[in-house]
Amino acid sequence: MKYFAGVDVGSTQAKCIIVDEQRTISARALVETGANVARAADRCFAAALEAGGIARESIACAVGTGYGRFKVSFGDLQITEITCHAKGASLLFPQTRTVIDMGGQDAKAISVRDGEVVDFVMNDKCAAGTGRFLSTAAETLGLGLEEIGEISLRARNPVRLSTVCTVFVESDIMAYVAQGKKIEDILGGIHSAIAARTIALVRRVGLEPQFTFTGGVSLNVGMVKMMEEKLGQPLNVSADSHYMGAIGAALFASEHALVPAGN
Amino acid sequence: MELLDRALDEALQRAGAGREALRYVATTGFGRSNYPERDLQLTDVTAAAHGAAHLFPQTRCVVDIGAQSSRAMKIEPGGRVREFKSNDKCAAGAGGFVERAARYLETTLEAVGDLSLHGEAPVTISSVCAVLAESEIINHVSQGESTENILRGVHNSLAERAVLLLKRVGIEPEVTLVGGMGRQAGMVRALEELLGLRINVAPEPEMANALGAALLAKRRLEKAAA
Helix, strand or coil, X not given: CCEEEEEEECCCEEEXXXXXXXXXXXXXXXXXXXXXXXXXXXXXXXXXXXXXCCCHHHEEEEEEECCCHHHCCCCCEECCHHHHHHHHHHHHCCCCCEEEEECCCCEEEEEEECCEEEEEEEECCCCCCCHHHHHHXXXXXXXXXXXXXXXXXXXXXXXXXXXXXXXXHHHHHHHXXXXXXXXXXXXXXXXXXXXXXXXXXXXXXXXXXXXXXXXXXXXXXXXXXXHHHHXXXXXXXXXXXXXXXXXXXXXXXXXXXXXXXXX | CHHHHHHHHHHHHHHCXXXXXXXXXXXXXXXXXXXXXXXXXXXXXXXXXXXXXXXXCCCCEEEEECCCCEEEEEECCCCCEEEEEEECCCCCCCCHHHHHHHHHCCCCHHHHHHHHHCCCCCCCCCCCCHHHHHHHHHHHHHCCCCHHHHHHHHHHHHHHHHHHXXXXXXXXXXXXEECHHHHCHHHHHHHHHHHCCCCEECCCHHHHHHXXXXXXXXXXXXXXXX
């Protein structure tokens, strides 16, 4: 049996997906990127091989993607994460026309036709709308990143943030805490502001359903709900949404390896 | 408020005066409305402009870089503000970034200005956002870049933000730098290099806005008396 690997080295986390010849996911792994990007790529590849009980020699092709893709020493190809997210989203949700990717340090909107990128915009000038913003907010409130989405769903009177700046929002949050605002209302305001900002970004490539939500922030149920409310449309989210870039990369790896040489 | 009272008392003590000697109080800055006994409340922009114009009468442009803001003003002789641009909505270009960079590089804010002067090959920091720029710094550290080169890159990036604001009000010499970042020699050099101009630096740059407020308080009182 031949296998194909996709390694998505993001700013915050590195993800690896291994698929078989039928394009079925055989293994997945996720590690924190940390300061040593090349080592993160190696570690997460090794972890996926181990998780799937797959020998390194049976990997016919490996594709690197994400911001650290050129540090994937074992990669046969590098492809941008934009192309990979579009590809991955179209495998899991073939009707995808718009991909909303909210990662650790950037947010992107990608317009997709049949798995290919038509247009994209990204918010790389500001950390609002990224996992980084949400983790700062969680930390300021003394909560874990994985619990804030759930708590935000209980908001009755969401606060209005005066800024979506990741640096300034800390004092905004502290001021609300000092005023005795409920944690869920503060989180409701945070999720609402970030969702509105992200949708403004998506509008620039066109609001065409179906929407597929990818990247680490897609694990946040509060953000999913808030975006759906503001879009008036459901979002496709899978348990593997976090791995979408790696899935796309693994699919490219399988196509690359299965195309006869010279073609 | 407690802090305001303490600062006021300390200043009075140094002046050898009591509270009863205070004739008129003008407040400015982020917490300007938190002092109930004020007679006058001024924006940072007005205060900075008047402080700079007093210190350097030929000032036509003022750059104010504090911990949480960066601003550029075009002023008339005497300190009247003709136009200003500020970035108050986000931390891009504000000095607080240097403080966090210093902490990450295990140095002190006081040492940063001179360290930056010794950077031979400044790194490029491409992120505008202070948070994303911090991640870039971490990458530079892990790639073995020197503290000096990183800090010079940090000052260059702040200078770029400030000069963008200055261009929007129209650059015209003399340019005066106020705000706490004026303490950092590397910041001053980065601005001068980018502007191609020598700039005035307020001697106690973080005090310039308070000075401007005090001068306006005095003027207001004199006007009322006349």
